[in-house]
Amino acid sequence: MAVPRNSRSTSARRPVVPDVIVQEAIHLFAEHGYPVVGMRDLSKAVGIQSGSLYSHIDSKETVLMLIVEQGITRYVDAISAAATPDLPPDIRLRLAVRAHMTVLAGSIEQTKVTFGQWHYLGPENRARVVELRQRYEDIFLEIAQDGIRQGVFRKVPHLKATLLTLIGALNFTPEWYSSSKPESPEQMADAITDAMLNGLMAPHAGTSAARRKR
Amino acid sequence: MAVPRNSRSTSARRPVVPDVIVQEAIHLFAEHGYPVVGMRDLSKAVGIQSGSLYSHIDSKETVLMLIVEQGITRYVDAISAAATPDLPPDIRLRLAVRAHMTVLAGSIEQTKVTFGQWHYLGPENRARVVELRQRYEDIFLEIAQDGIRQGVFRKVPHLKATLLTLIGALNFTPEWYSSSKPESPEQMADAITDAMLNGLMAPHAGTSAARRKR
């Protein structure tokens, strides 16, 4: 209930948004969806009157943007830091996916908002998010391209579709990975990486279509 | 318990919802999101007054449910029809993914609504959707289990995570597969299946970790 006092900021105009507001917004947006959550819901969760929110924030959209921008940035930073270019591509991929799952495990709800509600942002903010989002996808693109160039990865017919398979799988993780599960982020990451690197086929089995040819 | 059906044909007090309404709703919900679209937006798109909508529908949620229920059912039917149990598991998986992409290509916007907005349904409708959704996932589970039993697929350490990798990839497809692309649904399906069955690693290459061991 104790609402932290707002620090008198030097640059005045925009005070730092109190953490309670952001945290409650993450929780509400993740559970019910941004458009459905009213400012009165948020204010009630924070423990103040709805009008009072606006001495801390500029608008509802500002709060969403804050959550989404920080949300993606966290992934971009963690993944690009983990998958340094000097490592073998398959290891880089494994580390990238592990970084992804580690970030996820620490911020499931924020990730839901980040990857699931950014299209409710206005054109300006949305453009910025798309840019960050592109940077996120480019990390995996570079790993894949390096891998192919080095001969570690196959030269797949449709690299883009293959990459979107991985990215889609990662974007879906907040829907099923809950903190209540006993499995560690690393184990889940390795399961995903393993599927993407080695596939489902049993070793030396070959595809049914291939078996028919011989 | 009572599952809403609009299939009463004879003395139905409730007429079949006109196709224009459903089509415009799909378009608007897919583009802007269900909670953001007002009934006045929908009525304007249809070309009537907002009050007049209610001689065709019961409520806004009814329209969403119609879209979502039909949306999933289409996938369940197409996939289970394509992947018959008599075929080899890897071929079944390929056919299942192809069926998925074929349905997608024919209903991108409805799929966006189906997989992205169902949580806005009330508890009763949502329960029904979760059930259908489960059936959808179970198709892939059975293929995977059969494959492992027959020795065609590897015995992966975390089958559930591996399956959710595939399902996540498929659920993400409406975000990037647009009808304007020249690639056929089959080609995209095969790219995804190929990634899942054979992985990214070059043949005979082995993982970097494995290479270090020898």
Added chain:
DNA sequence: CCTACCGATCGGTAGG
């Protein structure tokens, strides 16, 4: 299918 309208709620502001 229309006009007219309902109570509720929305994001946000004024002025202390």
Added chain:
DNA sequence: CCTACCGATCGGTAGG
């Protein structure tokens, strides 16, 4: 941070 309130818009209904 509060009280009081704004105009706009929401899903839905009445009665033709």
